[in-house]
Amino acid sequence: MIDLKGIYKWVNTGNNRTFLLRDVNLHIKEGEFVSIMGPSGSGKSTLLNVIGMLDEFNEGEYNFLHESVHKLKEKQRTSLYKQYIGFVFQAYHLIDELTVYENIETPLIYQNVKTSERKAMVADILDRFNIVGKKDLFPTQLSGGQQQLVGIARALIAKPKLLLADEPTGNLNSKQGEEIMNLFKELNNEGVAIIQVTHSEKNASYGSRIVNLLDGMISPLSP
C-alpha cells in the first residue's frame, strides 16, 4: 500500500542543512497497524505528515496504492488524499464553529457527496460511536475523550483505507486513551490500515509492527 524509498527531508538554516528525514525506506501493507516511535525531534510527526501528504519531502520516491506521489500535482495529490486517508490529531482539531454533526459531515461535503447520502453516512457513524445524543453540541461542550471520538469519526466518515493518527491519546487520561486504542484495534480488524505516532509502549502494543525513528532515520532495531 505504502512504499517509501530513500526519502530525505531537510531544512536549510544558514549554511547548515538539518535533516528531518534521512533515507527512510518503509513498506506498509494494506490493513497493517503500524506504530511509529522515537524520542522528541526524531522526525515521527514529519514522517507521518509525509505519508499523509500534508508535507512534502525533498528526495526519494513515495508510492501510494500504485500512484507515484512524488510525481503528482498538488490537485491530484489532494484528491488521492481525500479518497483514501483520514487524519486524527493529538489536539483533536475540531472546527469550533461547527457542531459535532457538521464536523463529521464536512469531509463528505468536500467530496461532493449528496445531501441524502451524507445524512445516512453521518447517522451511521454517530450511531456506531454512540454519540447520537451529542450531535448538536459544539466541540467546546465536549470532554477531551469525546472530542477525540468525534475527530476519529470525522477521519473515518469518508471510509478511508488508511488512518493516520498523531499521538491520538496524548491529551487524554489513561481510561479515555484505552477506549480510543480499543476502537483503533476494532477498526484495524475491519480492514483499515492504521499508522500512529506514539510515545507509549502500551499504545504501540495494540499495533502489529513498531517503527523506531532516531534522528530522522529508521533504526535498525525495527522489525
Add this chain to the structure above:
Amino acid sequence: MVKNYFKIAWRNLRKNRASALINLSGLAIGLAAFLLIVYFVRYELSYDSFLPNADRIYRVTVRQEENNQTGMYSARTYAAVSPVLKSEIPEVENAVRILAEECLLHYKPAYTKFNNQKTYWADADFYKLFGLSFVEKGNLDLLSQPNHAIMSLSAARRFFGNDWSGDKTPIGKTIWLNEGVSFMLQGIYNDLPRNSHLAADFVVSYSTLTSLIGPIMENAMPPSGNFDYNYIRLQEGADLDKVSKSVNQVLLNKIPDAQKQNITYRFDLQPVRSIHLTSSIADELRPNGNRIFVYALAVAALLILVIAWVNFINLSTARAMDRAREVGVRKAIGADQKQLIAQFVTEGFLYSIIAAVISVLLVLSFIRPFQNIIGVHAPLFSLQNIKLWGFFTGVVLLGSLLSSIYPAFVLSSFRPVKVLKGKLYAVSPASGLFRKSLITLQFFTAILLLCGTGAIYYQVNYMKKQPLGMDNEAVLVIHSPRSKIGSPKRIDFFKTFRNEALKDPAVRVVASSGCLPGKEFLNHLEDVRQAGVETGKNISYDLASVDEGYLPVLGAGIVAGRNFSEQRPEETSVLINEKAVTTLGFANAVDAVNKRIKIKGKEEKEIIGVARDVHYRGLQNAVSPLLLTYGHNYEFGFFSVKIDPAGMQGTIERLRQVWNKTYPNDPFDTFFLDSFFNEQYNNELAFGRMFSAFAILGVFIACLGLFGLVSFTASQKQKEIAVRKVLGAGIARIFILITGQYFKYILAAFILAVPFSHWLINYWLKGFSYRFQVNWWMYLLPVALIGLVALIAVSGLSLKAAIANPVKSLRTE
C-alpha cells in the same frame, strides 16, 4: 455546500462580534456615503434628460464683446432669434421663445389668487419641444393665438381643487394675469420634473405679448433688449459646427450695421442638458448647479468606497491569524484550495450583503435631512432610479468579489502542517507597499476632506461678515401689488400706503424699487459712456429704477451729490455707484456729479449723485457698476420697509392691516432682506454641511482601518512584545513599536495632503471675488485633529497589548 459556507460565515460573524462590527460598520458607512453621493451626483447629471430628443435641443446664448472684453454674456437673446432661425436654417427643426416672469394669477369665480406664479410667455410649440404630457386637453392649436394658455397640474390643483368632473374641468376656464389680462385654459400638463432648468406654472401664448406690446416682441434684435430665451431643436444628424456658423451668420445679418461698429456679437448653441452644470451665465432661468462640487463629491464618493473596501480587505486578512487553524484542519480533512476560496469568498459576500443592507437602512434614515441639505427631493425608490439601484447592486457585488478574493487566497494558501503545529503564520494583511500606500491614501483623503470643509466654512463666514455697504437688518420687503401694474394710479396707491405706514412710529422708511440686494437685476445696459467722450469700455451696467426712499432704507449713503427727491423733476437724473465712477472713467465721485452720460449713443442722463457701493450679489461676485433711475417700478418691484427691531411682530401685523386697506386684491407677501440676501450662500452652506459630513465619515473610516491594522500588529507582535517586556522594555517603547510604523505613513499623508489641499482650496477660491486669507494654521487644525483622533483610536488597543502579562503569550510556545 453554499448553505454550509453561509452557516459557517454567520457563526464566525457572531463569534467575532467586535471585529465584525468594525468591519461591517466601516463598510456600511462607506457604502451609505457612496450611495448618497451617487444619488446626488446622478440627480445633478440628470438635468433635462427627460426632454424628448434632449441631445438635439440647444439654447441660443449671446455674448457681446468689445476690444476683446466681454460686455455681456447672457442666456437671454432677442425675440427675432427663434423665428429667423426656424425659417432660414433648414437644419433647425423647431424653435421656441420663452419670456419668463413671476406673475399674480387669479381665478375670479372662486376668488383664488396666487402671487409669484412662474409664467412663461412661450411660442405655441413649447409643449412639443419640451415634451409636456397632458392630463386634460382642450384645443392646443389655439396656443398660437393670443389669450390662450396651459397650466401645470400642481398649479391647476391650487386653483381648481381636485374635483374636475363635468363642468368643473379647468379646460375653457379663464385665468387673469396681473392687472387683468385674461387667458383661456387649453390644457393641464404634468409638472416639469424638478431636475430641469425650466420651471413653469403657467404657459401663455407668446402672441398675446405681441398683441399687447406690438411687433417689437416679434422682431427685436440689437439694439433692442434681450428678454427671450430661445431654444432650437436640430434635425437628426445635423452638423453642430456647421449650424453654429449659420446661426451666427443669419443672426448677425439682422443686426443693424451701426450697432456692430464697436461691438462684436457671438451666438452660441448650448446643449440643453449641459445648462444646469456648465452654464452659469447671466440671466439663467434658475440658479445653476456647481460642477466643481459635483465632481469633487463624485471623486470623494469613489475614494470613500475604495477606502472602505480596502479596509475590509485589511481587516479580513488580519483576522486570518484566527482562521489559520481552521484552514489547516479543513485542508487536513480534504478541502482543496478552490473549495476554501469559495468558502471565504462566500463569507466576503455575506459581509458585503449585510453591510449593503445596513447601508441602505442608514441611507433611508438619513435621506430626509440629506435631501433638505442638498435641496433634491427625487424619490430614492423610483423607476428613474432603477439604474441607481442596479449600479449600487453591481458595485456591491463587484466590490465584495474583489475585496474577498485577496483574503481568500491568503487564507487558503496556508500549509496545514505549519498552522496545525501552532506556528503562527506571519501573514501581512496586505503586501507591504500596498498597505502603506493604503493607509497613506486614507489619511490623505481624510485630510483633504477636512481641509476642504474648513475652507468652505472660513469662506462662508468671511463672506457673511464682510461689510455690504448697507444695513440690511430689520428691512421687511413686500412683493409689490401686481394687480396695479399698468394702472396710472399705481404711484398714488403706493403713496397712500407709504404715508399710512409711516404713521406707525416703528416704521422708519418706506421705499419702492425695481431691484433688491440678493435679487438678480432684470435689466442691464451696455454701451454707456461719458457724454462727449465716445471711447471707453463697453461694460454691462446693472439698471433699475428706485424712489427717494430706497437708499435710506438700505442705509446706503451718498458719497457725492444728492439723492433723488420727490420735489424735483428727475426724468433725466441718474445715480451711479462708486464702481461706475471708475468704469465710466471719472477721476473721482465728486468729479462725476453733474456730468452727463450717453446711453446707446443717444439718450443722455445727468449724474446727480454717487452712492456708496452696495453688494447686490453675494460676495462670490465683485460689485458691478450700477445705474439707478428715478421712478416707481412698473412691475416686478419691491416695497421695502425699514422697521424698528423692537416689537417687530406687532409692526408687521399693523403693516398688514394698512396693506389690506390699500391693496385688498393683493396678498401681503413678505420676507426679510438680510436672510434673503444670505440665501445666496445656501449653495456653499449646503456643500459645507455635506463636505463636513463626508469628512467626518472619511476620518472615521480611516481610523477604523488604522484600528484594524494596529490590532493586527498587536496580535502578530505578541511574542516580540512579550520578549521585549521580559527584557525590560517600558510601556511607551512597546506603544511606539506597535503604532510607530503607522504614524509614519500618516505623517507622509500629512506632508502630501497639505500642499495639495492648499492648491485645491486656492483653485476653488478663484471663483470668489472676495476670499479669506488662507493661513498655514488653518491646515494645522485638521491635521492635529486627525492625528489626535487616530491616536485615540489606537491607544487603547496598543496599551492593552503593551500592558498584557508577557508570560501568557510566551507560554503558548
